[in-house]
Amino acid sequence: xxxxxxxxxxxxxxxxxxxxxxxxxxxxxxxxxxxxxxxxxxxxxxxxxxxxxxxxxxxxxxxxxxxxxxxxxxxxxxxxxxxxxxxxxxxxxxxxxxxxxxxxxxxxxxxxxxxxxxxxxxxxxxxxxxxxxxxxxxxxxxxxxxxxxxxxxxxxxxxxxxxxxxxxxxxxxxxxxxxxxxxxxxxxxxxxxxxxxxxxxxxxxxxxxxxxxxxxxxxxxxxx
Numbered sequence: 001x002x003x004x005x006x007x008x009x010x011x012x013x014x015x016x017x018x019x020x021x022x023x024x025x026x027x028x029x030x031x032x033x034x035x036x037x038x039x040x041x042x043x044x045x046x047x048x049x050x051x052x053x054x055x056x057x058x059x060x061x062x063x064x065x066x067x068x069x070x071x072x073x074x075x076x077x078x079x080x081x082x083x084x085x086x087x088x089x090x091x092x093x094x095x096x097x098x099x100x101x102x103x104x105x106x107x108x109x110x111x112x113x114x115x116x117x118x119x120x121x122x123x124x125x126x127x128x129x130x131x132x133x134x135x136x137x138x139x140x141x142x143x144x145x146x147x148x149x150x151x152x153x154x155x156x157x158x159x160x161x162x163x164x165x166x167x168x169x170x171x172x173x174x175x176x177x178x179x180x181x182x183x184x185x186x187x188x189x190x191x192x193x194x195x196x197x198x199x200x201x202x203x204x205x206x207x208x209x210x211x212x213x214x215x216x217x218x219x220x221x222x223x224x
Contacts, residue, residue: 001088002191005051011190011199012059020202022061024105025145025167029180035203039063040169040187042109042147043076045088049095057102065099066109066147066169069134072096078113080149093138106135108143108165115150116157124160132164145169158183173215175208 015022021036028038039056041048044067056063071078073092076085091099100106110116110127111134119127128146136142144166148157151171162168162183172186192214193199198207 001045001047001086003194005055007194007196008052008190009055010196011193012055012061014196014200015202016059016061018200022059024062025064028176029167029182037202040066040147041104042066043068043088043113044072044091044096044109045076046091046095047088049091049099053099053102053104056104060103062103062105064107064145065096065104066107066145067096067131067135068109068111068113068149069131070111071113076113080112080114097138100139105145106139106143107145107147108132108135109147110149113149115152116148116161117152117154121160124157128161128164153184173211173218175211 012022015037019035021033023033023036023038025038025040027033028036039061041052041063044065048065052063068076068078068090071090074090076088076090096106108128108131111130112127114123114127116124116127132142146161146165146168148161148168148170153161153168153170158168167182167185169185169187171189172184173189173192174186175188176185188211192211193202198210201207
């Protein structure tokens with residue numbers, strides 16, 4: 001959606017050359033894991049299959065794909081999508097199967113991509129259960145990880161959803177800290193890493209300060 005494919009390939013290669021491990025989220029969460037990243041993709045856009053999968057397969061590195069199951073084989077015009085949002089085609093099941101064969105782990109991103117804060121308990125559980133069942137039907141196991149649609153949640157939402165999954169990820173623009181809250185994990189948006197120096201020095205004080213600054217600006221924008 002927002003990261004040039006050639007730059008994505010260069011970033012993956014640069015991380016590996018520098019000895020940074022690209023691992024699963026399960027491994028990243030282990031206390032002994034250090035100097036590592038996990039790659040995640042939301043929704044299930046065609047671009048993941050066309051552009052990201054060849055790079056990941058070639059490098060033999062894993063990733064997590066959070067699926068919006070009700071729009072598989074269609075597009076991203078779900079009911080809560082802003083009218084001015086760009087339209088992207090979604091993968092079909094055969095393309096998702098290719099992603100699994102290429103090393104991606106399929107996770108839950110609900111059926112219809114709602115703002116979960118607007119739903120009651122039974123509606124939230126239904127969004128999760130339907131998506132879990134669809135994924136299990138195709139791949140034989142239920143997802144262990146979840147991504148909040150739009151990154152939006154509150155204490156009520158996280159209390160309901162976190163009982164079903166090992167982790168729940170947000171869109172908070174921060175690296176994982178020492179004190180992890182599994183129900184509210186932050187993530188670094190690759191959009192802000194479209195500079196070779198930044199991802200070549202991902203764990204440096206300068207990169208960290210830049211990303212933290214972007215995080216503060218995002219918080220201010222939400223308040224305003």
